Amino acid sequence: xNDLSKLEIRGxxxxxxxxxxxxxxxxxxxxxxxxxxxxxxxxxxxxxxxxGVSAEILSQSGLRVVIIEAARLKSTDEFNMDEGEAxxxxxxxxxxxxxxxxxxxxxxxxxxxxxxxxxxxxSFRTPEQTLSYWQxxxxxxxxxxxxxxPWFAKMEQRLKVSKWAMPPNANxxxxxxxxxxxxxxxxxxxxxxxxxxxxxYCGTGxxxxxxxxxxxxxxxxxxxxxxxxxxxAEARTLEHDGKRVSAVICQALDARRQPTGKMVRVRAKTxxxxxxxxxxxxxxxxxxxxxxxxxxxxxxxxxxxTLVLGDFEQRVDGYYGAPQSLYSDxxxxxxxxxxxxxxxxxxxxxxxxxxxxxxxxxxSMARAQAERLxxxxxxxxxxxxxxxxxxxxxxxxxxxxxxxxxxxxxxxYVLDGLRHSHLTMxxxxxxxxxxxxxxxxxxxxxxxxxxxxxSVIPTLKYAPxxxxxxxxxxxxxxxxxxxLKHCLTDSDGRYHHLENLYVFDGSVLPTSLGVxxxxxxxxxxxxNATRLATTLQA
Amino acid sequence: MSESLTLGRREFLRAGLFGSALLAGGAGxxxxxxxxxxxxxxxxxxxxxxxxxxxxxxxxxVILAGALPNxxxxxxxxxxxxxxxxxxxxxxxxxALFKLYDVLQLGAxxxxxxxAWAHPAxxxxxxxxxxxxxxxxxxxxxxxLAFNGLCQPLTMAWYTDPEIAKTTGYPGPPxxxxx
Ligand SMILES: Cc1cc2nc3c(=O)[nH]c(=O)nc-3n(C[C@H](O)[C@H](O)[C@H](O)COP(=O)(O)OP(=O)(O)OC[C@H]3O[C@@H](n4cnc5c(N)ncnc54)[C@H](O)[C@@H]3O)c2cc1C
Ligand code: SF4
Numbered sequence: 001x002n003d004l005s006k007l008e009i010r011g012x013x014x015x016x017x018x019x020x021x022x023x024x025x026x027x028x029x030x031x032x033x034x035x036x037x038x039x040x041x042x043x044x045x046x047x048x049x050x051x052g053v054s055a056e057i058l059s060q061s062g063l064r065v066v067i068i069e070a071a072r073l074k075s076t077d078e079f080n081m082d083e084g085e086a087x088x089x090x091x092x093x094x095x096x097x098x099x100x101x102x103x104x105x106x107x108x109x110x111x112x113x114x115x116x117x118x119x120x121x122x123s124f125r126t127p128e129q130t131l132s133y134w135q136x137x138x139x140x141x142x143x144x145x146x147x148x149x150p151w152f153a154k155m156e157q158r159l160k161v162s163k164w165a166m167p168p169n170a171n172x173x174x175x176x177x178x179x180x181x182x183x184x185x186x187x188x189x190x191x192x193x194x195x196x197x198x199x200x201y202c203g204t205g206x207x208x209x210x211x212x213x214x215x216x217x218x219x220x221x222x223x224x225x226x227x228x229x230x231x232x233a234e235a236r237t238l239e240h241d242g243k244r245v246s247a248v249i250c251q252a253l254d255a256r257r258q259p260t261g262k263m264v265r266v267r268a269k270t271x272x273x274x275x276x277x278x279x280x281x282x283x284x285x286x287x288x289x290x291x292x293x294x295x296x297x298x299x300x301x302x303x304x305x306t307l308v309l310g311d312f313e314q315r316v317d318g319y320y321g322a323p324q325s326l327y328s329d330x331x332x333x334x335x336x337x338x339x340x341x342x343x344x345x346x347x348x349x350x351x352x353x354x355x356x357x358x359x360x361x362x363x364s365m366a367r368a369q370a371e372r373l374x375x376x377x378x379x380x381x382x383x384x385x386x387x388x389x390x391x392x393x394x395x396x397x398x399x400x401x402x403x404x405x406x407x408x409x410x411x412x413y414v415l416d417g418l419r420h421s422h423l424t425m426x427x428x429x430x431x432x433x434x435x436x437x438x439x440x441x442x443x444x445x446x447x448x449x450x451x452x453x454x455s456v457i458p459t460l461k462y463a464p465x466x467x468x469x470x471x472x473x474x475x476x477x478x479x480x481x482x483x484l485k486h487c488l489t490d491s492d493g494r495y496h497h498l499e500n501l502y503v504f505d506g507s508v509l510p511t512s513l514g515v516x517x518x519x520x521x522x523x524x525x526x527x528n529a530t531r532l533a534t535t536l537q538a
Numbered sequence: 539m540s541e542s543l544t545l546g547r548r549e550f551l552r553a554g555l556f557g558s559a560l561l562a563g564g565a566g567x568x569x570x571x572x573x574x575x576x577x578x579x580x581x582x583x584x585x586x587x588x589x590x591x592x593x594x595x596x597x598x599x600v601i602l603a604g605a606l607p608n609x610x611x612x613x614x615x616x617x618x619x620x621x622x623x624x625x626x627x628x629x630x631x632x633x634a635l636f637k638l639y640d641v642l643q644l645g646a647x648x649x650x651x652x653x654a655w656a657h658p659a660x661x662x663x664x665x666x667x668x669x670x671x672x673x674x675x676x677x678x679x680x681x682x683l684a685f686n687g688l689c690q691p692l693t694m695a696w697y698t699d700p701e702i703a704k705t706t707g708y709p710g711p712p713x714x715x716x717x
Contacts, residue, residue, distance in 0.1 A: 005712065008713050
């Protein structure tokens with residue numbers, strides 16, 4: 001049995017503690033006693049994958065950058081691997097975000113460093129098929145795989161991306177053994193880590209600084225180049241005249257995310273929205289920016305994800321060790337790019353809070369399953385939504401309080417893919433040696449043989465609420481491309497209907513990706529922020 | 539045969555009535571339930587209202603059966619943790635959760651999902667367990683979304699407690715020691 005609870009993690013520095021002591025310009029908006037007025041060349045809203053990369057590039061080019069982040073600063077010294085605290089402090093809505101009807105749990109970060117602070121470090125370049133589809137369907141220009149490859153290479157170097165060289169943990173190993181037994185492809189995942197301790201707590205904030213999240217890479221570099229970070233400040237609206245944006249209006253939030261009543265106004269010549277999917281479209285909707293074809297928040301994609309648990313005789317201890325180190329693309333393009341929905345297979349870590357709530361159910365049966373937690377391998381499949389007319393994604397709406405809500409309905413096209421993935425991953429985990437296997441469906445028991453599973457899964461009803469579904473990848477809602485009817489930003493990320501507003505985050509993606517999104521967002525944001533820096537310096 | 543057919547039809551009608559009321563944003567639900575207009579939080583709680591506590595107190599030992607090492611004392615602790623969990627969602631999301639509790643105040647809704655008109659406080663644990671078993675098998679999306687909305691946050695709130703997490707066999711995280 002693996003037991004890391006006796007391990008002590010010592011001697012790790014906190015770059016933010018040191019930086020602030022050395023004079024970094026950090027404003028904790030929750031502490032403001034009066035409204036604040038700031039001025040910048042560029043204001044960046046959101047400090048995640050897109051915002052972090054943009055902040056580094058723009059500040060290095062000599063521009064005065066102000067970064068706005070809704071979350072309060074939490075850094076290395078406070079990353080104590082407590083699941084509940086992490087959900088509360090580092091995730092959107094305390095990890096309780098869900099599609100409007102409650103059918104899909106949505107995990108998304110809310111942190112200085114954005115979702116990169118809690119992600120699982122898998123780093124893939126965007127598949128060629130996806131980029132070609134964007135070119136053909138949305139008129140995206142300049143983002144072919146060969147044009148993007150240098151940007152991916154640059155970001156891989158910057159964030160120390162390399163294939164995981166250590167042996168996989170038993171959870172990932174089950175995917176490998178299962179795929180080998182089935183004759184399916186599998187391969188090693190490249191991760192953005194430097195000196196990783198192989199602990200498994202990427203999802204609660206890396207306690208060792210090994211994960212090359214924005215918190216320990218691009219943001220500190222931006223700070224050294226004179227950027228200002230305002231944290232605990234949520235951008236609520238934009239001042240604009242229908243042609244140009246002149247300022248971002250933020251409300252200061254206290255430790256409980258409640259408005260303190262103090263406002264922060266940031267005037268800037270250029271505005272970069274980098275709040276990520278769901279949040280960036282919601283901000284632009286609140287601001288009432290021009291949107292002649294009613295496209296804001298449309299085509300929001302999730303990689304709707306299924307889970308299958310394999311119960312092994314030996315302990316798997318899937319909460320320990322690099323959470324994702326192997327994957328399989330056996331079914332990613334199973335019916336071509338735009339046919340029946342395909343899916344990428346990986347595994348997810350099995351920390352008790354998240355996993356028991358995903359297992360679902362109630363009472364003694366739920367408890368019996370919770371007690372097998374150390375024995376579970378947890379295979380997941382991320383379906384590629386957005387490549388078919390039956391897959392238009394979800395729509396962002398505003399609640400009566402102005403907060404973002406995603407209306408995403410699991411339709412038969414997606415549900416067919418979820419069932420297909422349950423079948424394949426169930427077969428895979430039996431092939432890997434699991435004694436019992438359970439697909440994430442409320443009516444599915446733990447099956448004791450593939451024969452049994454194979455006859456029952458096709459008879460289950462696949463519908464919202466019955467079929468378990470989750471997402472850790474929010475994409476789209478501000479589609480980029482040159483086709484004005486369907487797109488909101490151009491291929492450089494500039495908003496088509498306002499001169500000085502740019503969107504540098506996952507919300508510009510016209511479809512989902514078929515790979516975990518971070519490297520795509522790093523690469524495209526690096527390209528577009530560099531182009532913007534050149535324009536602004538001219 | 540004919541009995542199950544009629545039942546099926548009646549179920550459908552009930553799903554239509556209450557299902558659409560809740561899914562439409564709950565505008566009608568508060569008025570349906572009468573007693574559930576936004577009320578303030580119970581003493582010592584941030585969000586859970588007295589009626590929610592009355593509703594949940596008998597449900598918790600059934601939903602978290604086998605996971606409450608300290609018995610009754612843990613019911614209150616679980617409710618406190620749930621209350622804390624409710625502090626992070628946006629206001630709109632939190633209201634959706636409360637609408638679910640509101641609809642559970644309706645005898646007719648409970649009858650539809652659990653085959654029991656009575657308030658959980660006047661049911662035995664066995665009766666609640668049977669009701670939950672029925673509910674958990676309903677082949678209706680709205681009923682099942684509501685079921686998950688009741689059970690999942692409670693499960694998440696409970697198993698993120700470091701002490702409870704260890705009862706699954708998870709040894710716990712390493713210890714972080716700052717300089
Ligand atoms: C648990 C988990 C695991 C994941 N694992 C992987 C992985 O292994 N590999 C991978 O490639 N991807 C992974 N992802 C996804 C990936 O990290 C995200 O897709 C990516 O970080 C999104 O980048 P972004 O720039 O669009 O937004 P984010 O990184 O989400 O950053 C947006 C930031 O903006 C802030 N913000 C939003 N609105 C406002 C506002 N109005 N005012 C102020 N601030 C605002 C938010 O609080 C947030 O901090 C994972 C995600 C999760 C949740
Ligand atoms: S596995 Fe590596 S990157 Fe992830 S939390 Fe542990 S040390 Fe950090």
